[in-house]
Ligand SMILES: [Zn+2]
């Protein structure tokens with residue numbers, strides 16, 4: 001009897017030693033400058049009210065289990081319409097996280113979006129991978145807001161867009177952190193977990209894949225991760241089930257494999273994609289996989305900015321336009337809805353893609369394209385410039401005191 005008790009004790013000791021040795025790290029600590037950033041919701045023209053039955057996270061992984069959220073808590077995700085690119089702003093309990101920032105030409109849009117919503121500090125900034133359509137416009141965001149932690153799968157990449165991104169991050173005294181799979185952090189009462197980062201040498205497949213759990217609802221952000229990364233994550237056995245899926249790689253057929261979708265079992269999907277893009281995104285294949293899985297799908301090309309609010313039990317979507325759009329249709333870029341969709345995006349319209357600075361050839365000042373002073377330069381003295389700041393200075397130009405380019 002005594003012997004069996006001591007064996008039981010031994011077993012219990014061994015279990016307690018090894019049972020909690022799961023390598024979840026909470027190392028990504030943000031040091032927010034502003035205690036609270038205000039978040040005001042947009043007043044979109046059309047609203048779609050869709051509710052979801054609460055989904056419970058599978059209890060297989062030690063972290064990210066569903067919890068009840070505090071009474072005064074709030075959570076929203078803004079999928080910002082940046083055309084053929086990705087940008088999402090996640091707001092929770094006064095904390096803010098930007099996941100991608102669109103193309104360089106979206107810098108002004110990002111700047112204005114944060115300004116409009118009073119987001120002066122981004123606790124986390126995630127560049128899912130080094131491609132311009134993900135990190136290009138982050139510079140614009142960081143010209144308005146300060147950054148806490150900046151995550152990217154690489155710290156250098158041979159492109160002007162990336163160099164500009166890295167330079168803007170560094171100018172805030174912050175360096176890019178390369179995260180690892182399994183790392184977790186909190187955004188207010190939302191818990192975030194990196195499912196993958198830098199798993200391949202192919203840029204799309206380096207994408208940081210992030211799952212956020214808020215109460216009983218969950219969100220999966222996949223960057224441009226393709227089948228290879230999807231499979232690696234599936235093999236890792238991490239919990240994937242999510243209420244909302246940001247569809248990988250703008251709806252390319254190289255992503256959102258059937259097995260991946262089956263494991264996530266999303267109720268909603270969001271495709272961030274440009275109207276009439278030359279890649280044919282989103283593809284018929286991905287749309288039909290989503291349709292077959294009965295996933296309610298939203299698209300930025302048809303519906304503009306898409307805002308998803310969670311109360312911890314259910315999610316509600318609000319779209320900028322075309323709430324009733326047939327998001328499974330309109331493939332190939334010739335539907336009437338797509339034609340309609342191309343009429344928006346007026347904000348940075350005066351600045352052509354790729355322009356780095358606006359010059360005043362008379363005062364010899366240079367400005368960021370979104371700068372108010374740049375807008376007032378007369379056509380005679382105004383020049384759009386693509387190139388480096390150093391070159392402008394060598395020509396005798398000096399930076400504008402307002403936008404401080
Ligand atoms: Zn992309």
Ligand SMILES: [Zn+2]
Pocket residue numbers: 129131203204224
């Ligand atoms: Zn990419």
